[in-house]
Amino acid sequence: MRLYRFSLVILGLAFLVAPGLATELGDDAPPLKVEKWLKGGPIDLKDGKGKTIYVVEFWATWCGPCRMSIPHLTEVQKEFKDKNVVVIGVSTDSEKTRAAVKPFVDKMGAKMEYAVALDTEDKAANKAYMAAFNVGGIPNAFVIDTKGKIVWQGHPMVGLEEVLDAVVGGKYDVKSLAEISRKLEEEAEKLGKLMEEYFTAVSASTDAKGAAEIGAKILELAKKNAMALNQFAWTILAAEEIKARDLKLALQAGKAAYDACQGQDPAIVDTYARALFDNGQVKEAIEQQEKAIALAGDQQEMKAEFEKTLKRYEEAAKKQKP
Numbered sequence: 001m002r003l004y005r006f007s008l009v010i011l012g013l014a015f016l017v018a019p020g021l022a023t024e025l026g027d028d029a030p031p032l033k034v035e036k037w038l039k040g041g042p043i044d045l046k047d048g049k050g051k052t053i054y055v056v057e058f059w060a061t062w063c064g065p066c067r068m069s070i071p072h073l074t075e076v077q078k079e080f081k082d083k084n085v086v087v088i089g090v091s092t093d094s095e096k097t098r099a100a101v102k103p104f105v106d107k108m109g110a111k112m113e114y115a116v117a118l119d120t121e122d123k124a125a126n127k128a129y130m131a132a133f134n135v136g137g138i139p140n141a142f143v144i145d146t147k148g149k150i151v152w153q154g155h156p157m158v159g160l161e162e163v164l165d166a167v168v169g170g171k172y173d174v175k176s177l178a179e180i181s182r183k184l185e186e187e188a189e190k191l192g193k194l195m196e197e198y199f200t201a202v203s204a205s206t207d208a209k210g211a212a213e214i215g216a217k218i219l220e221l222a223k224k225n226a227m228a229l230n231q232f233a234w235t236i237l238a239a240e241e242i243k244a245r246d247l248k249l250a251l252q253a254g255k256a257a258y259d260a261c262q263g264q265d266p267a268i269v270d271t272y273a274r275a276l277f278d279n280g281q282v283k284e285a286i287e288q289q290e291k292a293i294a295l296a297g298d299q300q301e302m303k304a305e306f307e308k309t310l311k312r313y314e315e316a317a318k319k320q321k322p
Contacts, residue, residue: 023129023132023133023150025150025151025152025153025174025177025178026149026150026151026174027149027150028148028149028150029045029054029056029142029144029148029149029150030128030129030132031044031045031046031128032044032045032056032088032090032117032125032128033120033124033125033128034090034117034118034119034120034124034125035117035118035119035120035121036117036118037115037116037117037118038091038101038102038105038116038117038118039105039112039114039115039116040088040114040115040116041115041116041117043086043088043115043117045144045148046148048086048146048148049146049147049148050146050147051084051146052084052085052086052146053080053083053084053085053086053143053144053145053146053164053167053168054085054086054087054088054143054144055073055076055085055086055087055088055141055142055143055144055156055160055164056088056090056129056141056142056144057069057073057087057088057089057090057139057140057141057142057156058089058090058092058125058126058129058130058138058139058140058141059089059090059091059092059138059139060091060092060093060097060138061091061093061097061100061101061104062093062097063138063139064265064267065138065139065227066138066139067264067265068157068226068227068261068264068265068268069139069155069156069157070089070108070111070112070264071111071261071262071264072156072157072261072262073087073089073112073114073156074110074111074112074113074114075262076156076160076161076164077113077114078113079161080164080168083164083168084146084168085164085168086114086115087114087115088114088115088116088117089112089114089115089116089117090116090117090118090119090125090126091116091117091118091119092119092123092125092126092130092138093118093119095121098118098121100298101118102118107297111264129142129150133153135153139155139156139157140153140154140155140156141153141154141155141156141160143160143163143164143167143177145167151163151167151172151173151174151177152167152174152177152178152180152181154181157225157226158181158184158225159180159181159184162180163177163180166180187221188228190221191218191221191222191225191228194214194217194218194221195218195228195231195232197214198211198214198215198218199235199239199241199242201214201244202236202242202243202244202245202246203239203241203242203243204243205243205244206243206244207244208243208244211244211246212246212249215246215249218232218253219249219252219253219256222253222256223256223260224256224259224260225260226257226260226261226265226268227257229253229254229256229257229260230253230254230257230265230267230268230271232253233250233251233253233254233257233271233272233275234254234271234274236249236250236253237250237254237271237274237275237278238274247275247278247279248279250275250278250279251275251276251278251279253275254268254271254272254274254275254276255272255275257271257272258272263291264295265295266292266293266295266296266297266299266302266306267292267302269288269289269291269292269295270288270289270292270306270309272288273285273286273288273289273291273292273309273313274309276288277313277316282313282316282317282320283317285313286310286313286314286317289306289309289310289313290310292306293306293307293310
């Protein structure tokens with residue numbers, strides 16, 4: 001029986017597009033109707049025709065993966081700013097959380113350095129893009145070329161830079177851009193199988209021969225995939241079924257995930273702190289756990305859990321003192 005299954009969703013590589021779409025890649029981008037611009041607007045897509053490439057990303061304040069992609073999108077905007085690329089984040093927050101969007105954007109400051117808009121109450125932008133493509137998961141981004149055509153859609157942290165490089169260079173078509181996503185899906189599948197192989201090996205015996213080699217392959221293949229690296233690290237650290245627990249590998253994966261999200265995702269920072277603690281680096285673990293608590297913000301349940309963990313680390317630090 002396999003104890004671990006790492007799907008494309010867990011790895012952060014979900015491509016949730018169903019057949020029979022109302023809108024297809026290559027079609028004209030519909031107008032972007034929003035309630036108001038919170039940062040960097042207003043923007044009218046038709047004004048950019050012939051000169052501007054747009055990235056329109058849908059997100060929400062309550063969405064963990066969305067929060068994790070924000071620093072990444074900021075870096076994308078900085079990298080492609082001089083190449084006439086404009087990144088737009090459209091909040092799809094519903095009635096319960098709409099009031100929190102502007103304070104959230106204001107608090108992010110330079111960490112969210114691109115245009116941000118709030119969708120209308122009847123979800124006009126969401127319907128024109130997400131619903132039109134039958135896309136059910138966020139964050140999700142759409143790339144609009146200088147001709148005003150939607151030429152790509154997918155997870156903003158999976159292949160966006162490669163797609164923009166191609167579109168900026170002018171050597172692309174819808175098929176070639178879709179191929180980027182296909183290759184990434186194949187890599188995700190390979191990564192999932194390697195993780196299953198690794199965890200099966202370390203759960204079967206205290207002497208898991210070859211596990212270290214598989215672990216090294218996972219780190220190389222995952223590279224900057226923060227979600228996958230974080231999941232890998234946390235499972236090594238916390239899964240009760242593991243008999244051969246490689247704490248150094250967990251720390252490597254945790255640090256790689258931390259770097260990939262630029263230390264801005266509270267759950268990933270919490271994992272990194274745990275890896276430091278389990279490797280005997282208690283002082284550093286406390287510092288990172290405090291950071292995780294600060295990043296948790298108004299997520300009270302997460303914050304309470306992190307604070308409980310911090311107390312455990314602080315108690316351990318007291319016992320270490322002579």
